[in-house]
Amino acid sequence: MRQWIAFLSVVSICTSLTPLPLFAETEVDYNYLLGDDELTDMTAMDFETLEAFLTRGSLADYETEDVNGHWESAAQVIWDSAQAFDLNPQFILTMLQKEQSLIEDPDPSQDQLAWAMGYAVCDDCSKSDPFIQKYKGFGNQIYYASKRIRESFLDDLESRGYTENGLGPGIEIEIDDILVVPANNATSILYAYTPHLQGNENFSLIWDRWFTHTYPSGTLLQDKETGGIWYIQFGRRRAITSRSAYLSRFPTQPVIAVSESVINQYPEGDPISFPNYSLLRSPRGTVYLIVDDTRRGIDSQEAFRAIGFNSDEIIDVTWDDLAVYEEGEPITIASVSPGGSLMQNTTTGGVYFVEEGKKYPIMSKQILKARFDGWAIFPQSPEDLEAYPTGDYVTFPDGTLVLAEGSPDVFVISEGKRRLIPDESTFLAYGWEWPQIIVTNERSVLLQSLGEEIPSILDQSESTIFDTAY
Incomplete structure (x- = not known):
């Protein structure tokens, strides 16, 4: 160990006639080693x-x-x-x-x-x-x-x-x-x-x-001191400012408790303040339906009434409140289930998410719970369901930890892809916990295409996949 200790004299810094380089060729910033x-x-x-x-x-x-x-x-x-x-x-x-x-x-x-x-x-x-x-x-x-x-x-x-x-x-x-x-x-x-x-x-x-972990997009981080929850999305932290917004958007996703300094590593993005399916009225009078990060304007009073919205649920907001949402397709009187609903085939038992006149099959109970925990399911005959065109399978939401039955490989879902967590040490270092892993069938895991592996905290020679399936 090369160091100065208490009994050493003060170091005198000498200058050189030849200018010295500011720093060496390295990925380390010698001027900033630690916050x-x-x-x-x-x-x-x-x-x-x-x-x-x-x-x-x-x-x-x-x-x-x-x-x-x-x-x-x-x-x-x-x-x-x-x-x-x-x-x-x-x-x-x-x-x-x-x-x-x-x-x-x-x-x-x-x-x-x-x-x-x-x-x-x-x-x-x-x-x-x-x-x-x-x-x-x-x-x-x-x-x-x-x-x-x-x-x-x-x-x-x-x-x-x-x-x-x-x-x-x-x-x-x-x-x-x-x-x-x-x-x-x-x-x-x-x-x-x-x-x-x-x-x-x-x-x-x-x-x-x-x-120094770059948490995957879709991760929920909770400040250990204040209890505040932040959503990491595309490299930014978004404050979740209401309990209703949290429960409506992220009811089953894992939450990782971290220190404030970890959260502050990310630049601050737009807050998440309103729950999904809120009705927000702009200063101009247009009422919008909020779904995740999208706002859909309701184009008429007739459409509002025909779809069954309740005027008592409208919240008056500012333009700044609305600016955080992307503009989606308007909701018209012809729109069918703009907020979405769950329908179950009375013969096969298969469950679909139906939105805007299209049905999206749900492959497993685990996906159903992860996406639609607490939603009502409405029985439908095969003939009625046949009237809806079929879309892509519903996948797990971002931030979900998944494991296929019989496999040792644990993945985190981020930006719609599954990212392998390479070893147990990395899993624990990121702050994930074993009970947060959802065990499901292989097909449900493979619905998400394979993304970039989470970087291991171990040296490459030490990194191994989990020894056992959890």
Whole structure:
């Protein structure tokens, strides 16, 4: 571990007559390694998730003394220091992997464990130096490194804008012949702890692999602190501002609890405020039927009455309220079931979604529940159903987790396609839960064409498909 520690003098940054490159050829932004919120977000990972995260290596079963001499699990040692010094447990996990590969190493040495965070061991230091023996040991390493980060580096940055070794946001420094200008406190702390590019590049790559997830379009994220639910759609977060809107559009989709910093990674899009099948009246007087992200204008009072809409359900809204919806085909007096209905063949038992004079077959009970949970089903004779042209099969909604009976492959539905989740670790890291998986027949899964695989959080050599079907 190459780092500056408390007893080292302040680093003096020398300039060169020859201009230095601003950054090397790499995918890592050396000026921005980690967000400030990500460093201190104590809610990003709960204790149970932390324990599960350690199962990828030997630390799941490792027990040792903490800084107070108490015998504890590795997870408890990490958790206690994160809580004591208001740090994100994910940050400590990444540091342990960056320094000694301890999270994924199946058989670490005693030396790796003894200097787990690389704390107090500088370039030219001897690990046998009596001065640093108080920092030796897994529990001591995590405690004292966390303490230094909070009570020295972070406190200095917040009080005066730079650390004791001269690092701070906006302060240009030369590291390994590269000019770096830390963009924030978290990046400054990482360079204060490890004044070399390679170690910090490794930190950034590990962090991104484990904790920077691009959630598939159709994912519902819930803020752990506020309880607010956001819909991720095409790379943007859309606030769901009413319970009725949530229940009408996403009654069965999985919801993933995350920290605010995860949600804020996405630019904000238009809110989802009104439930499906709302009747919204524009300032001009046109009444629109809302279905998902589309508004359909009702072209006359006759059409309104003929279809059976209730004027008491009309909501007066602004143009801004309507602007978030795409304009769809108008609803006329000739429209049949513009809001859609479910019809069941009285002979075969098959169920169809009927909309605008067309019937769409529903292949399985699982799709029926995922799409139309709580809807009334109306019996129809085969002859009556025959009058409707047949459209495509109804598919699972975006955000659904599906598994074909007898298969180990779990998919998430996104933008109408099924995307393979490559391994158990990735499944858990994204925040999905086993009970959220819908088990159905193979044909229902194959209705959705195959899309791009979800990136694994594991190294490619470690990535495997789920061992068992859930």
